[in-house]
Every structure is written in structure tokens, then in C-alpha cells.
Amino acid sequence: MILPLVVDTYKSMPELIPVLSKKEIERSINDLASRISDDYQGRDLVLIGILKGAFIFMADLLRQLSVAAKVDLLRFSSYGAGTSSSGRIRLTKNLETDINGSDVLIVEDIVDTGLTLAYLIDYVKTFHPGSVKVCSLINKHENRKQEVTIDYYCHDIEEGFLVGYGLDYDEHYRNLPDIYHLKI
Numbered sequence: 001m002i003l004p005l006v007v008d009t010y011k012s013m014p015e016l017i018p019v020l021s022k023k024e025i026e027r028s029i030n031d032l033a034s035r036i037s038d039d040y041q042g043r044d045l046v047l048i049g050i051l052k053g054a055f056i057f058m059a060d061l062l063r064q065l066s067v068a069a070k071v072d073l074l075r076f077s078s079y080g081a082g083t084s085s086s087g088r089i090r091l092t093k094n095l096e097t098d099i100n101g102s103d104v105l106i107v108e109d110i111v112d113t114g115l116t117l118a119y120l121i122d123y124v125k126t127f128h129p130g131s132v133k134v135c136s137l138i139n140k141h142e143n144r145k146q147e148v149t150i151d152y153y154c155h156d157i158e159e160g161f162l163v164g165y166g167l168d169y170d171e172h173y174r175n176l177p178d179i180y181h182l183k184i
């Protein structure tokens with residue numbers, strides 16, 4: 001049982017309402033990792049984590065996989081300091097691995113409008129991988145603007161701005177082991 005927290009580092013005193021506990025997250029990642037391990041046996045798997053939000057999720061997912069996987073990271077900036085998408089996407093860290101012919105699995109923290117994901121699928125495809133699939137910790141439905149296929153995800157969330165387990169609000173709260181709904 002996790003208790004709601006009130007964090008006093010902001011003047012507005014945002015409230016954190018528990019949404020997913022670290023136990024629930026761990027269980028869903030274990031299930032996801034066994035599905036991915038089954039699907040990628042004997043393949044040339046490359047996980048591409050999307051910084052910064054996905055770094056904790058990717059580290060936990062990777063350690064549960066029973067198949068070999070290479071790892072690389074991409075970073076796009078799309079959000080500013082607020083809680084809604086700016087719609088502007090800029091590449092700020094590129095791939096360092098040759099993914100030509102490889103089976104790429106994009107690892108995202110959360111898909112919200114879908115704009116970032118649609119952009120980055122197209123971007124990854126320009127490197128001619130053998131296949132591209134997407135895995136996200138959270139599939140959030142509230143603000144979807146672009147239809148995107150999320151091949152694997154751990155949790156469906158209808159609405160709200162989430163923080164914790166790598167997810168931030170203005171670079172805060174990434175360290176929380178559980179996931180909370182941030183109410184400002």
C-alpha cells in the first residue's frame with residue numbers, strides 16, 4: 001500500500017496520487033519480457049531506448065530478457081517544462097549502432113499524442129532495419145492525435161499526467177519507484 005504524498009518543493013504544492021506500484025510495474029515488465037523473449041528468439045534484436053523517460057524501464061526490461069539484445073539510445077526533445085505536447089520534435093542524440101537489417105524494438109516510457117512515436121518510427125526506418133516494433137511502459141489514451149501501433153505495452157492509462165519510474169515533470173520525480181498522477 002502506497003500513501004499519497006504531498007511534495008513541498010513547489011510553491012503550488014502539487015499532489016501525487018498513486019497509480020502504479022513498483023510491484024505492479026515489476027510484474028508487468030516480467031510478463032512483457034517473456035513475450036518479447038519468445039517473439040525474438042534467434043533474431044538480431046536491438047533495443048532503442050528513448051531518452052530520457054525510458055531509461056529506467058529499459059534497464060529493467062533488458063535484465064528480464066532471456067534473448068541476446070544490443071542497446072542504443074535516441075533522444076528527441078518534444079516537451080518543454082509543461083505537461084502538454086509542444087508538437088515540436090527535435091533530434092538531440094543520434095544512434096551509434098548500425099541497425100541495417102536488425103530487428104529493432106523501440107522502447108518508450110509513455111505514448112500520449114502519438115506524435116513523437118510516429119516521427120521516430122519513420123526516423124528509425126531511414127536506417128533500413130529488418131523490422132521495427134514498439135514497446136511502451138504506458139499507453140495513455142487521453143490526448144491521442146495520431147494513430148500508432150504499439151506492439152507491446154505494460155499498462156493502459158486513460159488520462160492524467162504521470163510521474164515517477166523515469167517519468168518527469170520539469171525534470172523532477174524521475175527517481176520515485178512508483179508511478180503517480182501529478183495534480184497541480
Ligand code: IMP
Nearest residue numbers: 053085111112113114115116161162167
Ligand atoms: P507524445 O508525442 O505526446 O506521445 O509524447 C510522448 C512523450 O512525452 C513521452 O515519451 C514522454 O516523454 C512525454 N510524456 C507524455 N505524457 C507524459 C506524462 O504523463 N508524464 C511524463 N511525460 C509524459
Ligand code: MG
Nearest residue numbers: 050051053109
Ligand atoms: Mg519520452
